[in-house]
Amino acid sequence: MELLDSFSIGLSVLLGWKPILVIVVGVIVGILAGAMPGLSPSTAVALLVPFSYTMEPALALILLTSIYIASNYGGSITAVLINTPGTPSAAVTAMDGYPLTQKGQAGKALGTALLASTVGGAIGVMILILFAVPLARVALKFSPADYFALALFGLATVASMSRGNVLKSMVAILFGLMIKNIGIDPISGVSRFTFGSDQLYDGFTLIPALIGLFAVSVVFAKMESWTGIPRVLEKVDNKLPSFKEMMKIKMTILRSSVIGTVIGIFPGAGATIAAFISYDVSKRWSKTPEEFGKGSLEGVAAAEGANSSSVGGALVPLLALGIPGSATDAVLLGAFMLHDLVPGPLLFKNNPDIVYGIFSALILANMIMLILGVYGNRLFIKVVSVPEAIMYPLILAIAVIGSFAVSGSMFDVAACIGFGVIGWLFKRYGFPVAPIVLGIVLGKMVEENFRRAVMMDGYSVFYTDKLAFVVLLISFLSFVWPLYKGWKHHQSVNRSKVKSQHN
Amino acid sequence: MQYFSHGTGLSIWALFLAACFIITGLVFRRSSRHNWTGQALLPMALLLLGALFYGVTFDFPVEEAGPALIPRLWIACLSAMCVTILFFIVRGDADKDPKAGRIGFVLLGVGIMVAYYFAILFLGYFVSSVIFLSVMMYVLSCRKPILIISVSVGWLLFSYVVFYKLLYIQLPLGIFENYL
Numbered sequence: 001m002e003l004l005d006s007f008s009i010g011l012s013v014l015l016g017w018k019p020i021l022v023i024v025v026g027v028i029v030g031i032l033a034g035a036m037p038g039l040s041p042s043t044a045v046a047l048l049v050p051f052s053y054t055m056e057p058a059l060a061l062i063l064l065t066s067i068y069i070a071s072n073y074g075g076s077i078t079a080v081l082i083n084t085p086g087t088p089s090a091a092v093t094a095m096d097g098y099p100l101t102q103k104g105q106a107g108k109a110l111g112t113a114l115l116a117s118t119v120g121g122a123i124g125v126m127i128l129i130l131f132a133v134p135l136a137r138v139a140l141k142f143s144p145a146d147y148f149a150l151a152l153f154g155l156a157t158v159a160s161m162s163r164g165n166v167l168k169s170m171v172a173i174l175f176g177l178m179i180k181n182i183g184i185d186p187i188s189g190v191s192r193f194t195f196g197s198d199q200l201y202d203g204f205t206l207i208p209a210l211i212g213l214f215a216v217s218v219v220f221a222k223m224e225s226w227t228g229i230p231r232v233l234e235k236v237d238n239k240l241p242s243f244k245e246m247m248k249i250k251m252t253i254l255r256s257s258v259i260g261t262v263i264g265i266f267p268g269a270g271a272t273i274a275a276f277i278s279y280d281v282s283k284r285w286s287k288t289p290e291e292f293g294k295g296s297l298e299g300v301a302a303a304e305g306a307n308s309s310s311v312g313g314a315l316v317p318l319l320a321l322g323i324p325g326s327a328t329d330a331v332l333l334g335a336f337m338l339h340d341l342v343p344g345p346l347l348f349k350n351n352p353d354i355v356y357g358i359f360s361a362l363i364l365a366n367m368i369m370l371i372l373g374v375y376g377n378r379l380f381i382k383v384v385s386v387p388e389a390i391m392y393p394l395i396l397a398i399a400v401i402g403s404f405a406v407s408g409s410m411f412d413v414a415a416c417i418g419f420g421v422i423g424w425l426f427k428r429y430g431f432p433v434a435p436i437v438l439g440i441v442l443g444k445m446v447e448e449n450f451r452r453a454v455m456m457d458g459y460s461v462f463y464t465d466k467l468a469f470v471v472l473l474i475s476f477l478s479f480v481w482p483l484y485k486g487w488k489h490h491q492s493v494n495r496s497k498v499k500s501q502h503n
Numbered sequence: 504m505q506y507f508s509h510g511t512g513l514s515i516w517a518l519f520l521a522a523c524f525i526i527t528g529l530v531f532r533r534s535s536r537h538n539w540t541g542q543a544l545l546p547m548a549l550l551l552l553g554a555l556f557y558g559v560t561f562d563f564p565v566e567e568a569g570p571a572l573i574p575r576l577w578i579a580c581l582s583a584m585c586v587t588i589l590f591f592i593v594r595g596d597a598d599k600d601p602k603a604g605r606i607g608f609v610l611l612g613v614g615i616m617v618a619y620y621f622a623i624l625f626l627g628y629f630v631s632s633v634i635f636l637s638v639m640m641y642v643l644s645c646r647k648p649i650l651i652i653s654v655s656v657g658w659l660l661f662s663y664v665v666f667y668k669l670l671y672i673q674l675p676l677g678i679f680e681n682y683l
Contacts, residue, residue, distance in 0.1 A: 054670050165598075167584055174581040175549060178556065181577065185570040190563055192570055193556055216616075223612045224604035228644040390654055393639035396616065397632050397658060400623070405672045410624060417616050424609065429545050430598055447573045454568040490596070 003133065010356025013058050014364060022059050023361055026066025027369050028376075033067065034074020035086045035384045036391065041071035042327040042434070043214040047398055049207050049335045050405035057339035058354050062361040064335050065315075068328050069362055070369050072271060072308045073117035077380060080109045080300075086384075089271035089307035092279050096292065096299030103295055111240035112297045113304040114373040116253045120305035121366040123257035124264065124312025128319075129359055131265065132348075135320040139345040145461045147321075148449035149471035151442045154267035154323045156475035158438050166482045168431045176439020177446070179204060186444060187451055199411040206334040208403035208416040209440060213433050214327070215399050216420025219392045221427055228389070240374065241297060249301040252282050260306030264313020267325035271307035271314075278306030312362070319343055319355060322445065327434035330441040338406065516558045520551040539592045541600040546585035553578040553585075615639060627677030633659050 013019060033044030045064050052060030075087030080097030093113060100109035142150070155177075159169040182193045183203030194200040241249070256278035263274040282302035283292045292299045314325040322344035324330040336343050341351060348355050403416035423433045453461050453468075463469050527547045531540040557578050560571040591597045615638060622631035636655040645651055666672045676682075 050672075051666070051670060054672075167588055171546065171549060171581065171584045171588065174577050174584065177577045178553070178574065178581060181556075181574045188564065188566075188570045190570040192563065192574065193559055220609050220612055223609045223643075224606065226605055226608055226643070387645065389640050389643035389645040390650070392643060393636045394654075394658065396619075396639065397636060397662070400619070400632075401628070401662065401666055401672065401674065404628075404674065405666070405670075408673055410620070410675065413620055413623070417613070417620060420616070421613060425545060428601060429542050431545065450573065451568040 003129075006352045006356045007360065009353050010358075010360040013062075013353050013357030014360050019059060019062060019357075019361065020364075022055075022063045023066045023365050023368055024372070026063045027070040027365055027372055030067035030070025031074035031077070031369070031372065031376075031380055032383055034071030034090075035077040035380060036074075039218065039395075040087055040214065040327070041068055041075075042210075042331050042437075043218060044071055045328055045331045045335070046207070046210040046214045047395070047402055049210070049331060049338065050402040052335065053338060053405060057341060057351075058357045060339060061332075061335060061341075061354060061358055064332060065358050065362055066365040068332065069121050069308065069311050069365050072121075072311060073114060073304070073369060073373065074380070075307075076113040076117070076300075076304055077110065077377070078384060080106055080113065081381070087271070087307075089275045089303070089310075091272070092275040092303035092307070093300055095279070095303070096294070096296045099293070099295035100297075100300070105295070108241055108245075108297065109295075109300055110373075110377055112245075112249065112300045114370060114377075115240060115246065116249070116256070116301040116304035117308040118366050118370040118373075119253050120257040120260055120307070120309035121311065121369070122363060123254070124261045124309035125359060125362040125366070126312070127258070127261040127309075128312035128315050128362075131316045132320040135316065136345040136348040139321050140349075142345075143453065143461075143465060143468070144449040144456065145453035145465045145468040146471070148446060148453055149462070149468040149475065150321060151323055151446045151449065153471050153475040153478070154317065154325065155435075155438060155442060155446070156479040157267045158325075158435055159479060165430060166479075166486065169435050170479070172426060172431050172433065172435035173439040176436040176441075177443045178439075179209075179436075180440050180443025181447075186448055199409070204415050204419075204440075205403075205406050205409075205412050206440060207338065207406045208412040209419045210331050210334060210437055211399045211402050212416040212419025213423040213437055214331075215395055216416060217423025217427060217433065219395055220420060220424035222388065222392060224424075224428070245297055249298050252286070252298045252301045253305045255285070256282060256302045256305035257309040260309035261313040263306070264310030264325070265316045266313075267317060267323060270326045271310040274306040274310040274313075275303040278302045315358075319347065319358075320345065322347075324438060324441055327437055330434075330437045333441050513558065517555055520555055524548060524551055536592065536595070538599045539595075539597060542597055543589060543592050546588045550582055550585040550589075553581050611642065612639075615642065623675055623677065625677050627679050628674035629659050629663060630677070630679065632662065 029048065030041070030044060033039045034041060044067050048064060048067060052063055055063070071087060072089065075085055075090030076093045076097060077086060079085040079090035079094035080101055083094050083098040085091040085094050097109045097113065100106065155173050159166055159173055180203065182200055184190070184201055185192055191201060259278040259281060260271070260274040263277060264270065279299060279302045282298055283289045286292065286298050288296065288298070314329050317323045317325050318329045318333060322333070322342060324333045333343060341347060341354065399416060400413055403412045404410065406412060426433050426436070457464070461468065462472060524544070524547060528540060528544055531537060531543050536543070556574060560574055563569065563571040565571070588597065615635065619631060619635040622634065633655045636658055637651050640651050640654065667674055
């Protein structure tokens with residue numbers, strides 16, 4: 001009954017033309033941003049956050065979450081048409097989507113991607129509601145030690161689940177945490193690492209740092225590999241899969257949606273891992289596994305259902321605990337902060353209109369995405385064909401406005417450019433950028449709760465508080481396990497090298 | 504150690520760390536590990552940044568769970584990770600530097616961005632954006648003058664109407680402050 005009451009409050013947020021317009025704009029921007037190779041969902045949301053500053057908080061967050069959910073579908077457009085995934089998770093879609101294009105069935109592939117994304121997105125939101133509401137209720141009883149342990153768990157899983165080198169991911173997280181220490185200490189009020197600069201008293205503003213790391217660095221990275229050769233996209237029709245084909249893939253969509261949501265809940269796992277696992281599981285369950293990789297509609301559905309549903313899953317820890325599970329969630333957390341809102345259990349209690357407004361808007365955004373996808377694909381493809389020589393300078397111009405808009409300071413613009421260079425260097429040498437952002441975002445939560453816990457109960461609290469102890473133990477294992485696995489793998493590679501030299 | 508936490512001591516410490524960075528770069532460049540120079544310099548820079556920050560923490564008040572505790576914890580962990588990465592590089596067990604792309608082109612892009620920043624301070628956002636967009640599109644091989652002008656001027660009008668008038672973002676106007 002309470003849930004229904006809260007939902008009616010959420011639905012009331014959507015009344016009127018403004019929220020609908022905001023969702024439509026969010027879905028269009030999300031699809032376009034997702035479709036542009038190099039622009040990830042986090043980049044799109046980061047670039048748009050400052051412009052939501054003057055909007056009502058509920059509308060601003062509806063806009064950003066609509067972009068988030070639609071960008072996962074957008075990523076499939078270029079993955080299917082030119083074998084260039086618009087988002088990292090769409091790489092899995094390309095495995096079957098592009099072969100379908102080569103067979104002249106691009107429309108069918110895009111239709112399947114759209115259908116799976118819509119159903120996956122909707123299922124993800126439903127599971128989000130089922131999980132987040134009770135979790136937020138439980139989280140009201142958490143102590144500072146529990147919050148410290150949970151935030152650390154988030155960081156440890158981000159490092160352990162990142163693709164590539166775990167050590168480099170940890171370095172990126174710690175760099176982010178260290179950057180967050182710059183400014184006035186939140187507990188004692190002492191100024192730290194400001195080197196006499198007044199502008200650093202509040203530390204680096206989050207949004208310019210995000211824009212620099214996600215958007216500006218992308219442009220610099222693109223410039224390094226610049227060829228100037230324009231993209232050529234296929235012409236497509238708006239064909240959805242036939243009823244018979246839909247029946248054939250319905251179980252794949254449902255299964256991958258559940259897999260995607262559950263994986264999305266774990267910090268750091270995200271859409272890409274969800275898509276890979278779901279693709280693998282679907283291949284095992286399929287009656288025609290031999291078609292996977294050669295243009296299977298099931299393959300496209302498995303990847304898209306999982307990556308879109310992972311959005312709902314990833315929002316569970318963000319909304320219920322205030323712990324972002326992915327880079328885009330970290331950007332969303334920044335958007336909440338910009339509007340003086342703190343995600344977590346108290347948000348459900350104090351601002352049910354915002355939380356349930358987001359839930360209702362996400363469901364509506366999925367429906368709007370289906371309609372826009374069916375009728376607007378041709379237009380989206382034309383927009384995506386805009387030459388990069390025009391797109392990248394415009395991204396930089398938007399980045400400058402976005403950085404300036406947050407607090408009207410040119411220092412923030414300088415910081416954005418600086419973070420852009422740092423992001424480019426990190427990416428160039430294989431250090432992921434998203435963990436830096438998670439470190440910056442979670443740094444305050446980790447420090448404040450750690451010190452509060454120690455001040456209240458001493459260091460022993462971390463083993464006397466059962467939840468904190470268990471979560472810390474899991475965090476430790478989730479960090480050490482991939483290192484151990486990497487070391488074992490390294491040993492076996494070395495042994496086989498020695499063997500081949502002997503032979 | 505407190506001498507190095509502020510004033511002249513901190514400057515000496517910073518110069519010493521910068522010298523360490525340059526020496527590391529030179530040593531790697533001339534050694535058999537020259538293909539790992541970039542891979543080594545990034546963790547080295549973070550390690551030295553950590554050392555600089557560590558020196559500063561001695562200026563913080565000493566108390567239980569005080570302001571120095573967490574920064575020192577992160578610096579210790581970061582240093583341990585960076586040293587491990589450097590160890591793997593020295594052993595030759597790490598990824599080599601990526602093939603050098605168009606680094607000069609990136610530096611040109613960064614340079615144009617920095618010039619754009621200073622131009623905004625002097626000419627304001629709108630005028631400098633028109634210049635920036637035109638220059639950047641030209642640099643990125645766009646050779647259609649009409650397209651360049653229409654995109655730049657189109658952005659000027661769009662940003663003025665949407666950001667300045669509708670969203671009330673008080674963008675810097677530079678020397679044109681009194682005209683708009």
